[in-house]
Amino acid sequence: MEDNDIKIFVGKSKNEADDTIALISEMNTQRSNGNTQKAKDLGKELSARFLDTENLRCSLEEEVGPLNYSEKIIFQIKILMFFTAEYCINRLLPNALLKNTATNTIYDSIIKNAGAFYEEFSDAVEYSFYYLAIKKEDFISAVGKTFAMVCGKGADEEFEKLGSEIFKVVAKEVESIIESYDFQK
Numbered sequence: 202m203e204d205n206d207i208k209i210f211v212g213k214s215k216n217e218a219d220d221t222i223a224l225i226s227e228m229n230t231q232r233s234n235g236n237t238q239k240a241k242d243l244g245k246e247l248s249a250r251f252l253d254t255e256n257l258r259c260s261l262e263e264e265v266g267p268l269n270y271s272e273k274i275i276f277q278i279k280i281l282m283f284f285t286a287e288y289c290i291n292r293l294l295p296n297a298l299l300k301n302t303a304t305n306t307i308y309d310s311i312i313k314n315a316g317a318f319y320e321e322f323s324d325a326v327e328y329s330f331y332y333l334a335i336k337k338e339d340f341i342s343a344v345g346k347t348f349a350m351v352c353g354k355g356a357d358e359e360f361e362k363l364g365s366e367i368f369k370v371v372a373k374e375v376e377s378i379i380e381s382y383d384f385q386k
Contacts (some may be wrong), residue, residue, distance in 0.1 A: 243307025
């Protein structure tokens with residue numbers, strides 16, 4: 202037997218072990234204080250609201266006016282709404298574990314209840330453009346411009362305004378929903 206044939210076990214570094222223990226502890230804390238279940242329930246509620254196209258259209262029309270657009274534009278509206286929900290989740294939930302739980306629950310629910318939409322949705326590059334937009338100083342206007350662009354409307358002021366309004370209305374609603382869950386800090 203040669204020295205190269207001998208495998209030496211190398212354990213995890215102390216930092217890796219400490220990180221694992223901290224993660225397990227945080228998971229237990231969030232589970233015991235009810236936050237994990239709240240994050241799952243939040244994800245289910247948001248996906249159900251956004252996948253119900255008819256109710257979605259009615260509630261949005263009350264805020265932004267008639268949405269008599271093609272299915273392509275309605276699809277882009279849904280993309281913007283899911284992005285806005287994810288943006289709010291990442292901004293308002295108390296930690297990364299809960300943010301991931303809520304977001305993953307949304308995606309799991311979309312896969313389960315709207316597989317065809319998920320296939321289109323998961324291939325969409327719009328999220329990248331929206332993430333770039335929210336990094337700008339006037340991000341609400343930038344989101345509106347991005348919405349017009351992904352709808353194929355270029356610099357159409359009507360679509361820019363529509364995108365900005367959808368973002369504001371959905372953000373306000375999602376913020377209210379998140380607050381109603383009363384996550385423990």
